[in-house]
Amino acid sequence: MTVSTVAGLESAVGVLASNTTILIQPGVYDLTQTLRIRGGISHVAVRGATGNRDDVVLHGSGMNISGAVDICVTGEDATDITIADLSIGDVFYHPVQLKGELGCDRVLFHNLRLFDAGEQFVKGTVDFANPNGVDGGVVEYCVLEYTVIGPDSGYTNGVDIHDGANWVIRYNLFRNIRVPATAPQSLGPAVLMWSGSSGTICESNTFIDCERSIAFGLGPQTGFAHSHQGGIIRNNFIYRTETTHADAGISVWDSPGTEVLHNTVIQNGTYPNAIEYRFPGTTGVTIVNNLTDGAIVARDGASATLQSNVTSATPALFIDASAADLHLRPTAVAAIDQGVAVTDCPLDWDGQVRPIGSQRDIGADEYSPPSGPPGPLAFYTVPPCRLVDTRGPAGSWGGPSLAAGSARGFLAAGRCSLPAGVRAVSVNATVTQSGAAGDLRLFAGDAVMPVASTLNYRPAQTRANNAVVALDALGSFVVKCDQAAGTVDVVVDVNGYFR
């Protein structure tokens, strides 16, 4: 269903049924009540209608004043929730709270801007007497930021999850997760996974001017064997010049078995340590191929295996450090081809396959020499492979169905035997279960939307067509659905690629 008013949105969420998407038309929505996703439902989505997160903005009652709406969206007794393509902020507590104590699991946050939260931006709660937190969350392609600075209380984090298993936090920008110098509380990590959380993957994010960027565990906690266990912190860019409340970029505090691989942490002397592992419960940790301008330090009886880290990085190694572009320059000989082989980090920050050249590079970027003007592309076949099927469970390559007028991006590189650097894909695109007559346009995400359609269809028709679809620099493409109303399902099978 499509909504275009605050009342329409609040009413639609109130009656939301399983397997339903709410599409929100462009506009600013000053909420009058919390949008509660609940009622034992599953496979539901709340999305901006255009695919541009800046077109749809949900406001609470204000970051600094408690009011009618202190939490914008809650996930309660509901699972397999998608929240995508919009902005949420200006709220006294949380843009989004997920209630593990009520049975919430598996929430996808995609292409959101979350801003100006009086407390945590994404909060996953739990009943500490009977812990069963929110599992299987994904936060991807989002911006979480304070426009200027956080609340006077200082009580904030970006993503803060109690007792969550197997979260994935990737390709996000965390900016200005910091609080005033006078705040009574401070040092809230931008990513904080704790209270019995496990198996988190935190990868290929960028952190700019955050007090602490990533914390797996926050020290021993009563009632939990460990604050966090396992998981991987890899390929993150962390950059800070802010001197107030400075702390370590990466903290592994009571988190056994965690891997810290190929991160670039540049804090410009604002705090002596780039990476800290701490407390006796932190055992079996591996810290490999990280590039920092600060120390990597054990505290309070923690143990780890360190290999091939460089802790003497200078801004001269990077393309534009002051703008937090921590890609390596060709002259960065201290990092390029100086790493050791490591299993659990096959790609770099850009999604490029490691190694390029003779060995892996230290840090989050694998340096790739400029390719020069593109030459003629070569065509390669791959075994037919299903890349996208919106009839499937909600996810990056699955549901929900495409809504009328919407556009959605899909990453192709790295899937279906498609290598990094792929420039175009040969596909068979199928539409089915169309709610109205329409057409699809498939195109590179960084290109101007083409006039010509890839596939035209009538209502309730199943129809297929072959196409060659160009990809953007990250190896992704966009599907734009042109139809008057309803939804359509899309299946994209790959049979070859150009590179």
Ligand SMILES: [Ca+2]
């Ligand atoms: Ca290399």
Ligand SMILES: [Ca+2]
């Ligand atoms: Ca690279």
